[in-house]
Amino acid sequence: MTEINSLSAQSAFAAQVAKASLTGELLRLTQSQPGLIPNGETAQAEVVNLRQNGADFTLTLRLMLPDGRPVQLQANATQPLPPGSQVTVGQLDSSRLAVAVQQASASNIATLTQLDTRQIPIGTLLQGKVLTNLPLPVEAGQAPAFRALVSLLNSSQAGATLAIDSPRPLPVGSLLSALVQGDQSLRFVPLSGRQDQLAIAQQLLTQQGRQASLPALLGALQQLSSAPSADPALSASASRLLASLPDPAQLGDAKAVAQALNNSGAFLEGKLLAGLGSGVAPDLKAQLVRLVAQILPSVPGNQALTAATLAQALPALARGARGLLDQVGNRPQPGMFPLPSRLLQNLEDTGDLQQLLRLAAAAISRVQSHQLASLQQTGTTETGNQQTTWQSEIPLRHGQEFLPVQAKLQREETPEQHADPHRAQRDPLESLWRIELAFDLPPLGPLQVQAQLSQGRLSGQLWAERPQTARLIDSQLGSLRERLLARGLDVGDLACHPGAPPQGPRTRLEQRWVDETA
Known part of the structure; x- marks a missing residue:
């Protein structure tokens, strides 16, 4: 792939591939096909693939013969016909086809010479693959210029071919990313940003294969904290971690909710970078890392490991736990919300530090899965808005049990709002906010909530997997509406449905960074 930092605005493209000179243009078949099209007859063909070979082009054609039979063949041409082009051809001899009807062919060539900003708004991130690249005639004193055909990979125009002019050659087969600036202007984005996103997606897949649910570890720590034979320092760490967990009653206060999110582990690295040492102590991820650092020296074979070598030890540790985790079930898809439950074998003996180590490593991977999912869903949407995502999991103490609540918050801003230097002082309700919650609350069962807040107007949907719970919640929606008012x-629409929300690709960002056909 080639990194391109800038590209000049498109010029009006005179449809070189569709001009009248196509009359009599020959397509040379790569394999002789005698009698393919009867003498004096024509056939309809569609270009399904285009590849540039130096100054010539190789086309894959899907041909519908006069007798109704379809056939696919390859031909060479001196002019590019973009994929999707519909042409009418006749056969001159066993190895040559001729474009027979120039006007019909020209009107059907699916090449965009400008963008419809109603379908592809300004700010949209376009991604494409370079099909062809040819130098343009240059007059004396002018800078060289090149014309390329680019197959779009995303947006509502995916599959269409875009003609662009560039002051530099674009390597055939390279993948491009560009922001729409106008109907005839693009600003290309360095591929380093796209590579970062690809790295995030790959790392997310790895972390989700290692992670396991938090209650297994928390139950083991509860057992450890009350065991008289446990290591005193390890028992004290377990007690501190459990004491830092909020209970459901505490989350009735907005400040307590904010504090719980802040300590969920999602912001640990940000705190460390900001030098907020005092805010790290109650952080869930920080406590899990300290716990692993305490366990490691006591595990057989790891006596030499100390906290100083923890960073090097964790990857190997996670790989050791991964073999067991991979047997639990299928991996979740990257970006999936909520993360499904994944359970390891519970701790049967408080002296089984190897199993406790596996539980702690899997819990760290679960926190990191949420962090990576936040990064994956943060960026520019197809509409050009800036979307920021915060995804985390808050474990609550519920009696002697632990109730994990998964939360995802998204803020969406227009380009103008995002560029406002005074946005910190701006009313936060100017942005579009979305929130998703997922939890399993006894005796109600699994519940999911999706809500949206825009300009002070709130609407929401709830899903309950148990039909009786759905009926109960539905009967209380009137009271909820009154309290919100x-x-x-x-308050807009409020509804409760039995079952679970539709699954599948639900992130609002374009995630297709690689052309599968490349």
Whole structure:
């Protein structure tokens, strides 16, 4: 892949591939096909693939013969016909086809010479693959210029071919990413940013293969904290971690919710970079890392390991736990919300530090899966808006049990809002906010919530897997509406459905970084 930092605005493209000079243009078949099209007759063909070979082009044609039979063949040409082009051809001899009807062919060539900003708004991130690249005639004193055909890989125009002019040659087969600046202007984005996103997606897949649910570890720590034979320092760490977990009653206060999210582990690296040492102590991920550092020296074969070597030890540790984790079930898809439950064998003996180590490593991977999912879903949407995502998991103490609540918050801003230097002082309700929650609350069973807040108007959907729970919640929606109205919110639709939300690709960002056909 080639990194391209800038590209000049498109010029009006005179449809070189569709001009009238196509009359009599020959397509040379790569293999002789005698009698393919009867003398004096024509056939309809569609270009399904285009590849540039130096100054010539190789086309793959899907030909519909006069007798109704389809056939696919390859031909060489001196002019590029973009994929999707519909042409009418006749056969001159066993190895040559001629474009027979120039006007019909020209009107059907699917090449965009400008963008419809109603379908592809300004700010949209376009991705494409370079099909062809040819130098343009240059007059004396002018800078060289090149014309390329680019197959679009995303947006509502995916599959169409875009003609662009560039002051430099674009390598055939390279993948490009560009922001729409106008109907005839693109600003190309360095591929380093796209490579970062690809690295995030790959790392997310790895972490999700290692992770396991938090309650298994928390239950083991609860057992450890009350065991008289446990190591005192390890038992104290387990007690501190459990004491730092909020209970459901505490989350009735907005400040307590904010504090719980802040300590969920999603922001540990940000705190460390900002030098907020005092805010790290109650952080869930920080406590899990400290716990692993305490366990490692006591595990047989790891006596020489110390906290200083923890960073090097964790990857190998995770790989050791991964073999067991991979047997639990299928891996979740990257970006999936909520993360499904994955359980390891519970701790049967408080002295089984190897199993405790596996549980702690899997818990760290679960936190990191949420962090990577946040990065994966942060960026520019197809509409050009800036989307920021925060995804985390808050374990709650519920009696002697632990209730993990998964949360995803998204803020979406227009380019103008995002570019505002005073946005920190701006009313946060100007942005579009989305929130998703997922938890399993006894005796109600698994529940999911999806809500949207825009300009002070709140709407929401709830899903309950148990039909009786769905009926109960539905009967209480009127009371919920009244309480929300009393808080000053304009309430839109509220509904509860039995079952679970539709699954599948649900992130609002374009995630297709690689052309599968490349």
